[in-house]
Amino acid sequence: MLTEIREQPDALDRTLRAELRGFESLRAKFSAKPPRMVLLAARGTSDNAAQMGKYLIEITTGLPVGLAAPSVSTLYNARLKVADCLAVAVSQSGESTDINVVLEHAKEEGAFTLGITNEPSSALASLADHTVLVRAGRERSVAATKTYTGQLLSFYLLAWALGAELEIDDLKKLSERAAEALRLEKEIAQRAERYRFMDHAVVIGRGLNYANAFEWALKLMETCYIVAERFSQADLLHGPIAMVEHSFPAFLLAPSGPTWSVMQPMIGRLSNLGAETLVLTDNSNTAAPKNAVRIPSLLEYRSRRHPALPADLYTPIPYIIPAQLFAAHLAAVKGLNPDAPRGLKKVTQTL
């Protein structure tokens, strides 16, 4: 898992270079006839990437994005009216039965279909009208890491293809941002020691980092067997915060930008409850707690040509990396093998 975490800058670089041409042709296609909405279908880590994709596409293009409920297709056998829509399936293996059924139905109903997968010879790749290959190389650890950031990158490229005013030059820098985040490994490994006996936790994000809260929690569940809740800052306030008590461990993804105005009071409220917070933020954020993990500031990477783009636009990839490192090191501290969690296989097939 650690090896694969460290491969991410190269994988991102490789994926961008190889897939750019395909996205250029998609951009031409969508510019001639934009889809009326986007449907995303995925499970597990890929579903978290899709969640980020929803926020990213809605924020940068205004197209409404829905996350598919696979059982509607697989168990209830219903057909969705998705003619003239874009349907996207995301799956590391490309062999998720239910996700492929959703895409197949969407295609039959007249949607244009896109597959995002790590496996060129998968069922998904042969089914989709257009396949985006995450060039992460074989992922051996059951806990997905490099395929997740590759999927996130694919969603930036997809948003661009759908008309978002992103600059490809900025996307090229994401590999560098990932490399900078990896330099936090030593600090993260030290901090993980403290959590040796943690058995439950809550992970909180908002906006573009809401999906990362789900992904961080998933890594804690599958590699460290921690009962890890995950919420948007707003959803936590609508009931679940009642469960937070003294010493409750809380992890927050809190970059500068549009979500800071609500994440900052949340950090304060958790501290007042006596919860122990670990905050990821950027190193230019002077208002964050002193013991926050500092990620190199991304503010300057917002394209100067598009000042209306949010300041946290490029945070999801660098922000998940310390979270991945944390889970891998905590698993080691706990004496667990994060590459082969109990009861899991690399390819999960569900209906």
Place this chain on the structure above:
Amino acid sequence: MLTEIREQPDALDRTLRAELRGFESLRAKFSAKPPRMVLLAARGTSDNAAQMGKYLIEITTGLPVGLAAPSVSTLYNARLKVADCLAVAVSQSGESTDINVVLEHAKEEGAFTLGITNEPSSALASLADHTVLVRAGRERSVAATKTYTGQLLSFYLLAWALGAELEIDDLKKLSERAAEALRLEKEIAQRAERYRFMDHAVVIGRGLNYANAFEWALKLMETCYIVAERFSQADLLHGPIAMVEHSFPAFLLAPSGPTWSVMQPMIGRLSNLGAETLVLTDNSNTAAPKNAVRIPSLLEYRSRRHPALPADLYTPIPYIIPAQLFAAHLAAVKGLNPDAPRGLKKVTQTL
């Protein structure tokens, strides 16, 4: 909370009778010009009702339904292209700032807007093009119960207005089904005793009862301070099941019907892991574990005129009632006051 749980049959009956005429006019409107998709916006318990609404509308009408990410509107200030869509906001109080902003933006972009609320004089009621009043009467407990089932009923009526082949006569029987489920109270109260020292749990549903898994977990979090995870049966398999160990408490909503074929193996797998399962199913389900909670069978209530409708179509309302009872009685066993959870108010305003 218990008083309000017990009021649900009357509240459902009142809501249906008073709101039917409004839905008839919506049905005429949508029949002349169907919306091209549906956007649902809600938080907390109302968001769980919206999640059920997504499944119900997609299964019975084929219209794609998206759940709004409020921060896209409130923090990122993006505009969604939702002309000719139906936008629905669900809020008990009608005073959720973020949800109202989503609806306001949708209205400005050309969507037809619907508000589902318990409060006729709320900001939401004055904002929406059409208001559905959940006639539950004042809800005093912070933990929402009767407004949740009222919202679920509203989604059945909305699906009908959108062209679903439901029979109003069948919807009228939901109040009776709720009354039958309430007769389980004594059994549920006895079973709750066993969980006096439970501090974490997982709640599992699928399809139309996926939302109920979220709602049951939310009730356990806010009234009993339990760290309660919630998953679809498929999502649990994509990683989180690794955290389930011997004695892990698992709660399953598992009616007969399309989801039983995947819930049954899940019950078996959890038992093999040594988890302790509590299964809600219907009393005609001979394949369920002996110690399952038995809810009067709903199979006969599927309209005979529409045999293609799924067998679990009318389970969400009767199935959440034992879950609500369980949370209220467990809170009492734990010496907690479910009407006033620590740190919560009845109206939560978030951005």
